[in-house]
Amino acid sequence: MIEIKNLHANIEGKEILKGLTLNVKAGEVHAIMGPNGAGKSTLASILAGREEYEITAGEITFDGADLLELSTEERAREGLFLAFQYPVEIPGVSNVNFLRTALNEIREAKGQDPISAKEFMALVREKSKIVELDSKLASRSVNEGFSGGEKKRNEIFQMAMLNPKLAVLDETDSGLDIDALRIVAKGVNSLKSPKNASIVITHYQRLLDHIVPDFVHVLYDGRIVKTGGKELALELEDKGYDWIKEELQVS
């Protein structure tokens, strides 16, 4: 699905990613954990195509294509979705109108006709249930006046609507209470299929109680320094990151 090889990236002259390599196959869930400042959100931003970052070396192949050659919107249309850590408010633009525009842009890129109003509304009803999103929120302005939990649920709702190949969840669990966390995780799980994959970036193990990863990676100082199964997350929760740092220094 996505192959990241020896990725180096700078922002304002400072190197953040220093040779990151990651390979995600269809049907897999990968968790990326790591201390603050390790480069987790940078990775998410680069995958989505934020322009502030300068890629100095490495390559990313997404579904056979050179991801770095694609614009942000082209990546999205190819099926890459980023659930934002801080979803943006767009006053005056209803969630439904926003999603319908997005969905039709994606369909158009695939040579499909725009979705009919009836089909679209049926889809909204179906998918909003997944994240237990009040149907009123669908007609309100995008994220405007939403609580933290509602914003995150809205991200997952959008993901469900757009049905991406690869979903990148950037600290979707931050700021969520346990109920919201459960709902978000349920949403992500229900979207899992052998054809798509997700990268779950998180600080805490608790999200991984609900979204069970196939692999857990530790991102530290711009590189993946350790990879394991879901038990690695528990170990990290238990012991923190210091032992990894020490291990690295020894080697």
Place this chain on the structure above:
Amino acid sequence: MAQYTENELAKDLEDQDYKFGFVTDVETETIRQGLDEGIIRLISTKKEEPEWLLKYRLTAFAAWQKMTEPEWAHVRYKKPDFQKITYFAAPKQSKKYESWDDVDPEMKETMAKLGISLEEQKKLTGVAVDFVMDSVSVATSFKSKLKELGIIFCSFSEAVQDYPELVQEHMGTIVPHTDNFYAALNAAVFTDGSFCYIPKGVRCPMELSTYFRINAEGTGQFERTLVVADEGAYVSYLEGCTAPQRDENQLHAAVVELKALKDAEIKYSTVQNWYPGDKNGVGGIFNFVTKRGLCETNAKISWTQVETGSAVTWKYPSCILKGDHSVGEFYSVAVTNNYQQADTGTKMIHLGKNTKSTIISKGISAGNSQNSYRGLVQIHKKAHKARNFSQCDSLLMTDHCGAHTFPYIECKNPSAQIEHEATTSKIGEDQLFYCKQRGISEEKAISLIVNGYCKEVLNQLPMEFAVEAQKLLAISLEGSVG
């Protein structure tokens, strides 16, 4: 509003240049350039006007000659040479059309290009249209149907001939000929426009619409609109404007007067899309317009404007809230791009008790443009418990444009309540990125964000106008983020 699909928008964006820039090849009758008493007499004669109107024109002309062009607005432009303008241009063979079939096919084509196919409209939307090209009104549809209700909707010239008492009674009572430099000029040389009268207690069953079009070269357009809603009447009135693309600056100096008698309501909507000049600021219309309405007891006037065109705009649709409990509203979206300049806003003059006014102004500046809101809220001594709410928002699309707000408040009654809110923001990179991450192209993202920002104003427009306005906003702001 959701009817307008993204595909239609995409199609419009492909053709992003000013799409009304064409010239219609009709034979035009013009008079010599320049301005003097002789010209005014000539216009009056051509229009077979009564003596009182000629007198009115000449008085206005005398007043105008003593006035100087105002310089207080936040705009810079080369003042027009009033001797180099042609004050009367008329498509020939335009005498009077008995029916739609008599209209020149070229003219019909022009209307179709402007998206106002009268034939379609007649059948489908039930909008009565008056079409004013250059100096004269070309066609008014639906006249007979309106007549059954006692509604008069016709060109100003016809009104002068057919309803002289009504015109004489109301004309110049709200915007006197001495009001300002351009209003005086208009009073002296106006050539046509629209007239509308809604009788007591009648609710006009359809939108009344006037389409103004400058076609001929070197001409100015000076039209007058007079709308009178008698006691308890209601009317919704739409006004659209376009002009060909030319390197010269053409002058448009209109006067609009609205009179809402006791318990009457007038809703006046404008989508102004005069040619704005090219990317380097060459050419474009100077749009110097005086619009004002008067409300008697318990009456209401709502101005809604979407201003995307013109090189320079100078326009303050205002309400005089004379009667107790009367209501004035002003909803405005003003977009400036490239080198456009707009100085626009409103005056709310509270004279009566319990009068109420609302001002919602949304300015959008792009390119190197300058966009100013100028507003006056005036509460007079006797206006007990008058209330005003003003909200002025500015959105900046680039680093080189300007947004300015000049709110004036004069309050002489301590029981009044006045609120003013203002914000200035730059279009968010984060918002754009968020949209793009969902697969939405930058242009469409801008259009979404801007339309969202203007929603409160666009919601005030009748449906088909709102769609038109949305398209215009998108086209006006094509490629403007920087």
